[in-house]
Amino acid sequence: MTRPILPAAQMPAPASAANTYTDVNGLAAIKKDPNSPQAIHALAQQVDALFLQMMLKSMRDASADEGEANSNEMGMYQDMFDKQIALNLSQHSDLGLGSLLTRQMSAAAAASDATGAPAPAGSSIGAAARPAGAALASTTMLQSATEFVSQVLPAIRSAAQALGVSPLGMLAQAALETGWGKRMARTSDGAPSLNLFGIKADENWDGARASATSVEFDGGVATQRQTTFRAYGSIEESVGDFANLLKNSPRYARAVSAGGNAQAYIRSIGQSGYATDPEYANKLNDILNGSTLRLALNVSHEKL
Numbered sequence: 149m150t151r152p153i154l155p156a157a158q159m160p161a162p163a164s165a166a167n168t169y170t171d172v173n174g175l176a177a178i179k180k181d182p183n184s185p186q187a188i189h190a191l192a193q194q195v196d197a198l199f200l201q202m203m204l205k206s207m208r209d210a211s212a213d214e215g216e217a218n219s220n221e222m223g224m225y226q227d228m229f230d231k232q233i234a235l236n237l238s239q240h241s242d243l244g245l246g247s248l249l250t251r252q253m254s255a256a257a258a259a260s261d262a263t264g265a266p267a268p269a270g271s272s273i274g275a276a277a278r279p280a281g282a283a284l285a286s287t288t289m290l291q292s293a294t295e296f297v298s299q300v301l302p303a304i305r306s307a308a309q310a311l312g313v314s315p316l317g318m319l320a321q322a323a324l325e326t327g328w329g330k331r332m333a334r335t336s337d338g339a340p341s342l343n344l345f346g347i348k349a350d351e352n353w354d355g356a357r358a359s360a361t362s363v364e365f366d367g368g369v370a371t372q373r374q375t376t377f378r379a380y381g382s383i384e385e386s387v388g389d390f391a392n393l394l395k396n397s398p399r400y401a402r403a404v405s406a407g408g409n410a411q412a413y414i415r416s417i418g419q420s421g422y423a424t425d426p427e428y429a430n431k432l433n434d435i436l437n438g439s440t441l442r443l444a445l446n447v448s449h450e451k452l
Contacts, residue, residue, distance in 0.1 A: 301450045302450075325343075399421075
């Protein structure tokens, strides 16, 4: 008889929890009923598991230079082992992060049930409760991010494959430019522009246009301007136009040559001057390495 890694926690793993990290159906209840106690508890365990994975990865990276280098196969198996161990630990012990998120999400769900409306945005965990380098998602943000990923990732994945780059870098860029789909320029009739990458409409653009107030930086000073953006008829059209821009402009050749390295793609995009914001690359990195994107990918079951 095998013994558990740690003594069983007071609350058993809910039926909606994934028992193996490869289980794509284990968290289906979150999408069906995100306010249920079972779904909230399962999601909180995923936050604990993600934090444990980050800790294990940091320890692996710190000792990577000691002894002989691992083969690609050994690295893959170690990564699989770490993910499963992190999931098991999150289901049988309490790091505190999951409990804190459970209380916050349960309160938001109760407020939603009481008023019949979604809980107010911005009800995130306080900064003092956040571990270094890990941005924990609020309930509202996670729901928005999950819906956004489900809608845009198929087109981004297809375009990234054609370009030979990682879809993660493009996905982080779309999330930053649109605020996870919540901040988008609109046409004169009020329709969303579906402009996922903030491409402006210059004199060479003969398609539909949308207008919005944007923040531009000049000499490090931010100013607000009324800007005209390109508008598209579909997400696929928007992603395709951006992919063509990357492919055909020498300015972004280094970003395309980054291949599957999302970090290198983001660094090159920042250096290319794609945006006037001097912190553009850092903001993309925050999204790429934050838990919001990882949880959204997990909950939406989207594959990269």
